[in-house]
Amino acid sequence: MKELKAFFTKSPTGGIFLALMLVCVLFSSMTSRFLTTTNLSVILNQVSVNAILAFGVTFVIIAGGIDLSLGSLVAVCGVVVALLSQNNDYSLWLAIIGTLVAGLALGALNGIIVVLTKVPPFIVTLGTMTIGRGMALILSKGRPISDLNESLNFLGNGDLFGIPIPILFLVLSYGTCHLLLTKTVFGRYVKAIGGNEMASYVAGVRVNRIKLYVYMISGLFAALAGILLTARINTGQPNAGLGFELDAIAAVIIGGTSTRGGKGTITGTLLGVLFIGVINNGLDLINVSAYWQQVIMGGIIILAVVLDGLYQKLKMNI
Amino acid sequence: MAMQDCLLKIKGISLEFSGTPILKSVNLSLNQGEIHALVGENGAGKSSLFKCILGIISPSQGEIIFLNESLSGYPIREILRKGIAMIHQELMLIPELTVAENIFLGRESIAGKRMGLREINEATSDLFQEYELDIPVGAFVKDLSIAHQQIIEIMRSVSQKACLILMDEPTSSLTEKEVIFFKQLIFRLKSEGISIVFTSHKMDEVFGFSDKISVLRDGEMVGTFSKVEVNPMSLVQKMVGREMKDFYPKALSEVGQQILRVDDLSCVPHFEHVNFTLCAGEVLGLSGLVGAGRSDIGQVLFGIKKKTSGQMSLKGQAYNPENPSEALQAGLGYLGEDRKEMGIIPEMNITENMSLGLLDTYRKFFFVDQTRESADSIDMQAQLSIHSAKEGQRIQNLSGGNQQKVLFGRILLNNPEVLILDEPTRGIDVMSKFEIYTLILALKKQGKAILLISSDLPELLAMSDRVIVISKGKQMAEMTREEASPEKILEYALH
Numbered sequence: 001m002k003e004l005k006a007f008f009t010k011s012p013t014g015g016i017f018l019a020l021m022l023v024c025v026l027f028s029s030m031t032s033r034f035l036t037t038t039n040l041s042v043i044l045n046q047v048s049v050n051a052i053l054a055f056g057v058t059f060v061i062i063a064g065g066i067d068l069s070l071g072s073l074v075a076v077c078g079v080v081v082a083l084l085s086q087n088n089d090y091s092l093w094l095a096i097i098g099t100l101v102a103g104l105a106l107g108a109l110n111g112i113i114v115v116l117t118k119v120p121p122f123i124v125t126l127g128t129m130t131i132g133r134g135m136a137l138i139l140s141k142g143r144p145i146s147d148l149n150e151s152l153n154f155l156g157n158g159d160l161f162g163i164p165i166p167i168l169f170l171v172l173s174y175g176t177c178h179l180l181l182t183k184t185v186f187g188r189y190v191k192a193i194g195g196n197e198m199a200s201y202v203a204g205v206r207v208n209r210i211k212l213y214v215y216m217i218s219g220l221f222a223a224l225a226g227i228l229l230t231a232r233i234n235t236g237q238p239n240a241g242l243g244f245e246l247d248a249i250a251a252v253i254i255g256g257t258s259t260r261g262g263k264g265t266i267t268g269t270l271l272g273v274l275f276i277g278v279i280n281n282g283l284d285l286i287n288v289s290a291y292w293q294q295v296i297m298g299g300i301i302i303l304a305v306v307l308d309g310l311y312q313k314l315k316m317n318i
Numbered sequence: 319m320a321m322q323d324c325l326l327k328i329k330g331i332s333l334e335f336s337g338t339p340i341l342k343s344v345n346l347s348l349n350q351g352e353i354h355a356l357v358g359e360n361g362a363g364k365s366s367l368f369k370c371i372l373g374i375i376s377p378s379q380g381e382i383i384f385l386n387e388s389l390s391g392y393p394i395r396e397i398l399r400k401g402i403a404m405i406h407q408e409l410m411l412i413p414e415l416t417v418a419e420n421i422f423l424g425r426e427s428i429a430g431k432r433m434g435l436r437e438i439n440e441a442t443s444d445l446f447q448e449y450e451l452d453i454p455v456g457a458f459v460k461d462l463s464i465a466h467q468q469i470i471e472i473m474r475s476v477s478q479k480a481c482l483i484l485m486d487e488p489t490s491s492l493t494e495k496e497v498i499f500f501k502q503l504i505f506r507l508k509s510e511g512i513s514i515v516f517t518s519h520k521m522d523e524v525f526g527f528s529d530k531i532s533v534l535r536d537g538e539m540v541g542t543f544s545k546v547e548v549n550p551m552s553l554v555q556k557m558v559g560r561e562m563k564d565f566y567p568k569a570l571s572e573v574g575q576q577i578l579r580v581d582d583l584s585c586v587p588h589f590e591h592v593n594f595t596l597c598a599g600e601v602l603g604l605s606g607l608v609g610a611g612r613s614d615i616g617q618v619l620f621g622i623k624k625k626t627s628g629q630m631s632l633k634g635q636a637y638n639p640e641n642p643s644e645a646l647q648a649g650l651g652y653l654g655e656d657r658k659e660m661g662i663i664p665e666m667n668i669t670e671n672m673s674l675g676l677l678d679t680y681r682k683f684f685f686v687d688q689t690r691e692s693a694d695s696i697d698m699q700a701q702l703s704i705h706s707a708k709e710g711q712r713i714q715n716l717s718g719g720n721q722q723k724v725l726f727g728r729i730l731l732n733n734p735e736v737l738i739l740d741e742p743t744r745g746i747d748v749m750s751k752f753e754i755y756t757l758i759l760a761l762k763k764q765g766k767a768i769l770l771i772s773s774d775l776p777e778l779l780a781m782s783d784r785v786i787v788i789s790k791g792k793q794m795a796e797m798t799r800e801e802a803s804p805e806k807i808l809e810y811a812l813h
Contacts, residue, residue: 180684183684183685183686184684184685184686185677185678185680185681185684185685185686186684188670188674188677188686189677191663191665191666192663192666192670192674195663195664195665195666196659196662196663196664198659198660199654199659199660199661199662199663200663200674201622201641201642202620202622202642202652202654202660202661203642203674203675203728204642204643204645204646204674204675204676205643205674205675206641206643262663262664262665263665
């Protein structure tokens with residue numbers, strides 16, 4: 001009981017956890033189809049791509065930056081993995097590794113421009129977002145790429161020990177990112193430069209290097225998300241991933257990561273992703289029209305952040 | 319004291335914050351045209367008292383009477399209108415607006431008459447002429463020095479017909495020269511019948527400016543004194559509540575071998591042709607006005623800024639740090655001038671702040687060895703007597719003095735041979751100042767070479783073995799402790 005109270009009052013993710021539970025209770029009371037093992041598995045499967053993107057961009061946002069190119073990177077990497085695994089030209093492993101390297105390189109491009117030009121990351125990644133979309137169209141010649149290696153399809157739709165592969169990737173990514181942020185030297189540096197860049201530099205942190213790394217991580221996870229998406233729909237779509245960056249960033253913010261940098265958690269991001277996923281799923285189940293879903297979703301995102309702000313203030317007085 | 323002379327009377331003000339008493343039945347009275355210094359350690363309740371007067375927080379007990387009228391129950395806006403103004407430590411001006419626009423901000427229409435740009439420019443010019451101020455009314459505030467910005471804030475209060483101005487550490491970011499001007503200005507205000515209450519940690523200002531001095535300690539009013547009743551020593555005793563034998567501790571130690579040598583070092587446009595040497599066990603003071611290039615010398619030595627020409631050598635070896643990280647590895651430690659900007663990571667706790675520069679040495683594979691990290695931090699906290707309310711407290715919730723000690727801890731964990739300390743005691747309470755002086759001397763005794771940059775002349779003179787004076791980026795003089803005096807240093811600095 002004490003631990004439970006401590007979780008809600010001390011942990012930075014207590015607020016969003018409470019909100020998530022609340023919407024779950026709400027939807028379960030409205031429809032019996034919500035709280036079933038199948039449906040929960042569907043939700044996890046649906047959010048896996050957004051979750052993986054959001055984990056990666058959490059590092060960028062905590063370091064005080066932003067990455068708007070995510071959706072485009074998903075498209076480019078989705079096209080790249082499709083091209084590499086078309087007609088079984090290369091082995092699947094090579095295709096995957098090649099795509100991840102491409103993601104790292106595109107992330108590094110973001111990072112290098114941010115570090116060298118000192119142009120705000122918002123502008124830089126707005127630019128690379130457009131560049132990325134163009135590259136996806138160039139590489140695919142504007143057409144969907146099909147006839148992919150069958151083992152790739154397995155990554156998107158298969159399961160291992162009864163657990164869908166995308167969910168396994170979600171869990172694995174969560175664990176890796178959580179450890180990276182909370183336990184490693186790198187994670188500490190990310191929080192430090194987000195908290196006070198100048199002070200970190202003076203304290204001896206290689207600020208530029210760390211900034212480059214966070215964009216590379218963001219690119220790497222965008223590549224992973226691109227692979228999973230292509231695997232799921234079994235085609236490389238140059239128009240895939242439109243607006244994905246906004247969903248990912250929304251999840252990070254709902255999860256309690258400060259837009260000004262310096263603080264945030266991967267667990268919070270996961271809860272943010274689930275929050276968005278549960279609402280999308282629940283609204284579907286209770287037959288809300290797709291148009292209204294968008295209106296409701298936007299309202300809920302704002303409400304969640306406002307309530308979290310109030311909750312944090314309340315917590316201070318406990 | 320005639321009744322009409324009494325401008326402000328504070329009667330038995332008490333204030334509590336979540337059970338902790340902040341002010342305990344404080345009394346204070348202030349006459350028209352009086353300059354009153356309010357002194358006390360950080361956390362003694364000075365700012366809280368100001369906030370009570372302004373109505374930002376309402377006291378749990380007591381009464382504040384201004385011009386024979388009780389202020390209790392009035393909102394801030396009303397109280398400001400009655401003629402009380404406050405100059406905050408962090409200035410509250412809009413950088414993108416002009417001087418005149420800032421002065422008339424929120425009062426573009428007065429008594430139903432709309433003030434156009436021309437009218438407010440004229441009104442501001444008239445005001446500046448009256449006070450013999452040489453600041454262009456059309457300049458953008460962002461292009462002005464801190465000192466000028468402060469004057470503009472004061473002038474805003476004057477133009478609002480304030481008769482009581484509260485100033486929270488008004489001189490903390492002013493240079494010596496600016497302080498002299500500031501003094502003239504407040505004396506001018508005094509002659510107009512305006513009363514001023516200011517806080518300061520600098521004794522020469524407390525005694526130089528004020529008619530009366532009130533001492534707060536732990537929320538209690540120790541007393542109000544006239545200048546003849548107290549001296550700096552006894553005043554400090556009243557502030558800390560115990561006797562301090564000598565404010566600047568003394569320890570003579572042997573000066574050892576030369577460690578750092580700087581030849582004809584330039585960093586255009588900040589400074590040019592600077593030469594000095596620094597030995598083990600020596601404190602070299604670097605004096606000069608703010609903006610003269612002192613801080614830049616320290617920053618070039620630590621790799622924050624790049625030199626444009628000249629040589630630096632460390633223990634006989636050429637030394638050219640590309641960045642702070644390399645300087646750190648070469649055995650230098652650096653404490654920046656601005657704690658908030660260049661020092662603390664506000665959201666992080668004491669341990670994380672301390673170990674930041676050295677995390678690579680606490681690396682176990684990719685991970686931080688938190689056991690060793692926290693053991694070292696606890697050691698260092700004990701050594702430096704850092705007081706925190708609870709384990710894992712964020713550094714932003716500590717007092718300035720404790721924050722500064724954490725930053726010292728960060729430097730000392732690396733066990734540097736050369737320390738560059740830029741304004742190590744700025745804006746911290748008397749007790750912490752004393753502790754930092756003691757620490758500097760202990761480090762000196764251990765054979766560290768210390769470059770001390772400071773605007774606080776008594777501090778610089780007491781701590782340094784030698785003093786170098788910089789003016790407008792040029793090295794004006796080097797003198798030993800025996801040769802140096804405040805007058806001499808100022809003469810060179812103002813040159």
